[in-house]
Amino acid sequence: MTRDRGQMTLVAFMQASNVSVYSGSWRYPSAAPDFLDLRYYQRIARVLEEGTFDLMFFDxxxxxxxxxxxxxxxAVRYGARPVKLDLMAVLGAAAAATSHLGLGATYSTTYYPPFHVARSFATLDHLSGGRAAWNVVTSVNDAEARNFGVDQHLGHDARYDRAEEFIDVVTRLWDSWEDDALVMDRESGIFADPExxxxxxxxxxxFDVQGPLTVPRPPQGRPPIIQAGQSGRGMAFAARWADLIFTADPSREIALEHYRAQKQLVAEEGRDPQAVRVLPMAYTVVGETEAIAREKEEIFLDRLVHPTASLALLSEVTNHDFSGHALDDVVTDELIDSVSGIRGLVQGVRRHVGAQQLTLRTLANHRATLLQGPRFVGTGAQVADQMEEWFRSEACDGFVLAATHFPGAFEDVVRMVVPELRRRGVFRDEYTGTTLREHLGLDRPTSVFARSEVGVDA
Amino acid sequence: MTRDRGQMTLVAFMQASNVSVYSGSWRYPSAAPDFLDLRYYQRIARVLEEGTFDLMFFDxxxxxxxxxxxxxxxAVRYGARPVKLDLMAVLGAAAAATSHLGLGATYSTTYYPPFHVARSFATLDHLSGGRAAWNVVTSVNDAEARNFGVDQHLGHDARYDRAEEFIDVVTRLWDSWEDDALVMDRESGIFADPExxxxxxxxxxxFDVQGPLTVPRPPQGRPPIIQAGQSGRGMAFAARWADLIFTADPSREIALEHYRAQKQLVAEEGRDPQAVRVLPMAYTVVGETEAIAREKEEIFLDRLVHPTASLALLSEVTNHDFSGHALDDVVTDELIDSVSGIRGLVQGVRRHVGAQQLTLRTLANHRATLLQGPRFVGTGAQVADQMEEWFRSEACDGFVLAATHFPGAFEDVVRMVVPELRRRGVFRDEYTGTTLREHLGLDRPTSVFARSEVGVDA
Known part of the structure; x- marks a missing residue:
């Protein structure tokens, strides 16, 4: 990989609520409470656009x-993410307040049919002038299944098989109107060319889907796809379909290896590894001085998350009900063996806390704040140093930035870190295009239907 | 019905495209072509809010x-409504451009699950400050079924049974957070009250739906429900659930009878007939002079709809493929007997064209323009006269106004008809509330969960 990697990609990780992925965020002293008002989302979007972020995307x-x-x-009592608004209305309002910022939404391939997903993102892409992105999730959660009358969610491989077919259908629905199909000639009365x-x-x-989509081809042709698969099948899936791959790497060493392996898989799919961005999630805590940043980090780490909220989220992540345990129970080898997916987390937390006996409280608290990704703390220059080191060493192509609170965490990055990144030449000074594909330097794909016609003529 | 009926309710019937329910609208000389840009919808919404309309709702x-x-x-070639954008993104943008106008969307009880519908409208209601409305349709179309991998749509009664259960689930999801559930006390760390x-x-x-919804109770408690059932079961369904009943009555005489019958059904459901609005669809063609209005009507009636587009839409409405017929084929008794639902249309058109032999061309053209509702043509005062007559005689509680073209048809109503209606005291001078329920004078329903608690305490 000797060719120029270009600049860093910056993505803001959003929630349609006042609770970020960090569940203490709503209690942060300067957090905005008006998350049910569309101006809350418009304000955050404008800040990110001021910082020339590539994209804000909603979990x-x-x-x-x-x-x-x-x-x-x-979860309700302590605000462990009980609120999730519908995303298309939020993004319609955010699109109206911005002109360049990419706008992404998470849509499940399990609980939506492909026709709706294709239509929603094609619409958002038109309304925003080419700024939509789709974060594909396959959904694994029993609670979600129970809201849709599905008793058992699909097994891991079946979910990915279904997701592959789902994305294939969605992309062909986006392609179903060729780029020049819409004619709108008032004189002749020809609205569009049925050929x-x-x-x-x-x-x-x-799926059985007849088509065509009821929306002309999106400005981006196909809105970029975001994917967060970490498993073997997930990484292969991302290599095949994703434009932005969202990772959770606890250290730069792990990220370096993950980055290399993921790019290798992309190359094996016959795609250009440079065209696919690998982006670890990261927290930033930025202060006007290092002391302010450290003090903010203390608030973030210790004071805002109720331990029961953390344990409820740990239960959710591990699919294990910890309500029978006390917070000060020691995490035993027996527990580690009996709860799937907890081993990696325990190892990660041990790196931070050392060899001491680990309690559930410590484990849950770290899970709530660490999120298996790095935490960059300091002044704008110090945070930029760390981000630059990850980027230049090829541990990543940029970051998905999580917020300790809304909108302040993003305001701090935009006002203190982004200028430093620009000074170092690793982040854009201004948008040079208007669509998200242009921000990412991605080609606009041709419709599969147009391609096959070219084939016939050649 | 001697108590004061209040003022007229005005609703704008919208499409998320540049083709109104009248499929020649995109060819209208002053029609706006930029229907893929969110500003198109924001502009129309602002015009309607200037005219203090109750609601714009999207088909x-x-x-x-x-x-x-x-x-x-x-349909593609002649613009017979081949384009339908996704509505939530459109409405999010419209909400951002307005502060009082109601914002309605059509969502099918057949092709969406209730959890999504409840979440979408609860979100729109919050983001807009209490202005959402849901137009419930049960979907009958084979083409829709084929986009969702459903081979056969449900029978008429089964669709209504499903819709009844669907609405019941949606309203209880809206109720699942009581009004004062959200606490957000930063000091104690209590986000919401799980009780x-x-x-x-x-x-x-x-349906099997666990709940709760991931959205606090909507500002309106429950966004108002719009329904357009014309059949016996449809009218009963509307009487039970709808706040706004959208009708298609070809004459005032028929509307008077329909109005009376529908209000009777509402009373039999134990609901206040005054609280349910019966609103026929109507076209308005307004000119600065009567001659201008008549000339505009000529454009509308004769010059813009390709006869094949009309026949394609007639095929759609009757579920009968007319492509084997010539446009100048006479509509025979045999044809009338063999095509379900065409008899009423033929009778309606005969009222306009007299006893002459009716051709498919004439039938299709009238279907394309008449839409089984009245057409009010003239100066602002003349159109207001006709609307006032319908309203005062209890043929309706107001209108769902269809547009010959966007945005001009609504601009003409707002600038020439609305001032006349205000002068006559049959339409508001300004908004007196901010939510759609307030515009409609409807009570805000209590959550069923709060009610049952009161029952326990009493």
Whole structure:
């Protein structure tokens, strides 16, 4: 990889609520409380556009956490992400307040049909002038299944098989109007050229979709795809489909290896590894001085998350109900063996706390704040140093920045870190294009239907 | 019905495209072409808010017309409504441009699950400050079924049974957070009161939904429901659930009878007939002089709709493929007997054209322009006269106004008709509330969960 990697990609990780991925965020003293008002999202979007971010993208989840104690009570009580608004209305409002910022949303391939997903993102892409992105998730959660009358979610591989077919259908629905299909000639009365608007007549293992889509081809052709698979199948899936790959790497050493392996998989799929961005999630805590940043980090780490909220979220992540345990119970080898997915987390936390006996409280608290990604703390220059080191050493192509609170965490980055990154030449001074694909330097794909016609003529 | 009926309710019937329910609208000389840009919808919304309309609501359809010739080709070619954008993104942008106008969307109870519908409208209601409305449709179209991998749509009664359960689940999801559930006390760390956030644990004939919704209770409690059922079961369904009933009555005489019958059904459901608005669809063609209005009507009636587009839409409405017929084929008794639902249309058109032999061309053209509702043509005062007559005689509580073209048809109403209606005291001078329920004078319903608690205490 000797060719120029270009500049860093910066993505803001959003929630359609006042609770960020860090569940103490709503209690942060300067957090904005008006998350049910569209101006809350417009304000954040404008800040990110001021900072020439590539993209803000919204997480989603179609149920409250309810593994802990078998009910959503503790998630509700302590704000462990019980609120998730519908994203398209939020993004329509955000699109209206901005002109360049990419706008991404998480949509599940399990709980939406492909026709809706194709139509929603094609619409958002038009309304925003080419700024939509789709974060593909396959959904694994029992609580979500129960909100949709599905008793058992699909197994891991079946979910990915379904997701592959889903994305294939969605991209062909986006392609179903060729780029020049819309004519709108008032004189002749020809609205569009039926030779250039195609039915799919898709009949697959999971979906039957006739098409065409009721929306002309999106300005980006196909809105970029974001994906966060960490498993073997997930990494292969991301290598095949994703434009932005969202990772959770606890250290730069792990990230370096992950980055190399993921780019290798992209190359094996016959795609250009440079065109696919690998972006670890990271927290930033930025202060006017290092002391301010350290003090903010203390608030973030210790004072705002109720330990029961952390344990409820740990229950959710591990699919294990910890309500029968006390917070000061020691994490035993037996527990580690019996709870799937907890081993990596324990190892990560041990790196921070040393060899001492680990309690559930410590484990849950670290899970709530660490999020298996790096934490960059300091002045603008200090945070930029760390981000630059990750970027230049090829541990990443940029970052998905999580917020300790909204909107202050992003305001701090935009006002103190972004100018430093620009000074170092690792981040854009201004937008040079208007679509998200242009920000990312990605080609605009041709419609598969247009391609096949070219094939016939050649 | 001697008590004061209040003022007229005015609703704008919108499409998320530049083709109104009248499929020649995109060819209208002053029609705006930029229907893929969010500013198109914001502009129209602002005009309607200037005219203190109660509501703009968007039609939807999850497929292109494709009965005619078994393909969407003619619908695509002539603009017979081949485009339908996703509505939530459009409405998010419209909400951002307005502060009082109600914002309605059509969502099918067949092709969406209730959790999504509840979440979308609860979100829109919050973001807009209490201005959302849901137009409930049960979907009957084969083309839609084929985009969702459903081979056969449900029978008429089964669709209504499913819709009843669907609305029941949606309203209880809206109720699942009581009004004062959200606490957000930073000091104590209590985000919300779990005693006031309820699971539904709904297990019904069609849906299993656990809940709670991931959105606090909407500002309106429950966004108003719009419904357009004309059949016996449809009228009963509307009487039970709808706040706004959208009708298609070809004459005032028919409307008077329909109005009376529908209000009777509302009373039989134990609801206040005054609180349910019956609103016929109507076209307005308004000119600075009567001659201008008549000339505009000529454009509308004769010059813009391609007869094949009309026949394609007639095919869609009757579920009969007319592509084997010539436009000048006479409509025979045999044809009337063999095509379901065409008899009423033929009778309606005969009222306009007299006893002459009716051709398919004439029938299709009238269907394309008449839309089984009245057409009010003239100066602002003349149009206001006709609207006032319908309203005062209790043929309606107001109108769902269809547009000959966007945005001009609504601009003409706002600038020439609305001032006349205000002068006559039949329409508001200004908004007196901010929510749609306030515009409609509707009470805000209590959450069923709060009600049952009151019952326990009493």
């Amino acid at each position: 989603d989840r179609l149920a409250m956490p309810s593994i802990y104690g078998g009910s959503p009570d503790e 250039k608007v195609h039915e799919l007549a898709h009949a697959g293992a999971y | 939807d359809r999850l497929a292109m017309p494709s009965i005619y010739g078994g393909s969407p080709d003619e 006031k956030v309820h699971e539904l644990a709904h297990a019904g004939a069609y």
